[in-house]
Amino acid sequence: MKSRNDKLLIVFSKNPVAGRVKTRLASAIGNDEALRIYEQLRELTRQAVVGVAATKVISYADFIPESDLLLTGDTEAWLQQGRDLGERMHNAFVKGFSLGFSRVALIGTDCSEITPFILDLAFQKLDESDVVLGPARDGGFYLSAMKRPFPELFLNRRWSTSSVLNDSQRIIREHARTCDLLPALSDIDTFDDLKASGLWTQESD
Numbered sequence: 001m002k003s004r005n006d007k008l009l010i011v012f013s014k015n016p017v018a019g020r021v022k023t024r025l026a027s028a029i030g031n032d033e034a035l036r037i038y039e040q041l042r043e044l045t046r047q048a049v050v051g052v053a054a055t056k057v058i059s060y061a062d063f064i065p066e067s068d069l070l071l072t073g074d075t076e077a078w079l080q081q082g083r084d085l086g087e088r089m090h091n092a093f094v095k096g097f098s099l100g101f102s103r104v105a106l107i108g109t110d111c112s113e114i115t116p117f118i119l120d121l122a123f124q125k126l127d128e129s130d131v132v133l134g135p136a137r138d139g140g141f142y143l144s145a146m147k148r149p150f151p152e153l154f155l156n157r158r159w160s161t162s163s164v165l166n167d168s169q170r171i172i173r174e175h176a177r178t179c180d181l182l183p184a185l186s187d188i189d190t191f192d193d194l195k196a197s198g199l200w201t202q203e204s205d
Contacts, residue, residue, distance in 0.1 A: 007054035007123050008101040010092050011045060012080065012108045013070055014038075014061045028191035038109070039069070040199055041188060045109045046070050051116035054123065055101070059092055070109075089144070090154035097149055105132070105145035112197050113185040114142065122182060130177035133168060135184040138193075140164040142185055150177070 014021045016039055018031040026034035046069055049056055058070045059078040071077060078095070082088035089106055096104040103126045107114065111134075118134065122145045125132045131150065134143030139162030144153070152171055157164075172179045186193060194200045 005053070005055060006102040008057065008096045008099070008104045009049060009052055009054040009119060010057045010059055010078075010096060010104065010106040011049060011070060012059050012061070012089070012092070012106065013042060013045075013068075014109070015063060015065065016042065016068075020062075022189070024190050025188070025194060029194075037188070037194060037199060041112055042070060042109045044112050045107070045114060046072070048114045048116050048119060049075075052119045054105075054119075057092075057096075059088075085159050086154035086157045090149070090151055093146065093154075094149050103145065103147055105143060107134075107143045108187075110187040110189060111136070111142040111185050112188055112199060118143070118182055118185070125180040125182070128178075129180040131172055131179045132182065133165065133179060134182040135165050136187045137184055138162060138187055138189065139166070140187065141168065142187055143182060150175070 016035060018035045021038045022034040025037065050072060056075045057078050058075050059080050061080050064077045064079055080088040081091045092106060093104050103123055105119065105122045122132045122143055126145055126147055130147060132145040133141045136142045141164065152175055153168060169179060186197065188194050188197050
């Protein structure tokens with residue numbers, strides 16, 4: 001890693017290819033427009049991440065690009081490893097801890113409301129809690145952070161359902177770990193999400 005402190009922020013990003021990103025959104029606005037929105041979301045993510053005092057990694061879904069808007073001077077690039085989202089997240093946490101970091105947070109690139117304050121708050125809350133989650137208003141979570149690996153939180157799970165957050169909190173309780181929550185924010189996965197976000201500026205038909 002290029003820098004060393006006790007905090008690692010991992011950003012999961014899909015490679016920006018039309019037809020491969022925001023597929024639910026693309027069904028309403030088309031592949032090219034969905035890609036444009038995805039790039040807006042990635043830029044908003046970049047702006048939030050750059051202000052955080054942590055080592056930063058961009059973890060790509062399919063391949064590591066030679067250049068990318070998320071790859072700034074102080075970021076590393078990883079390739080996601082795993083058969084599904086949960087396994088990929090778990091493996092990213094394990095890799096982060098294996099490199100010597102004591103606090104690791106992971107986000108995606110779907111949340112237009114993410115800010116440096118929220119990201120800093122996640123690391124602060126780890127001082128008092130084993131796990132920190134950022135609730136998404138669709139029932140999932142936009143951020144997870146922890147101080148040691150927690151395979152049960154990620155492996156053999158169903159994702160992209162409205163019960164992901166509640167199920168995660170139950171798993172955390174069952175394993176006698178403590179959890180704190182960040183403010184609830186909105187992910188952008190559907191056309192309704194997009195219209196509510198303010199990113200959709202085209203005139204309606």
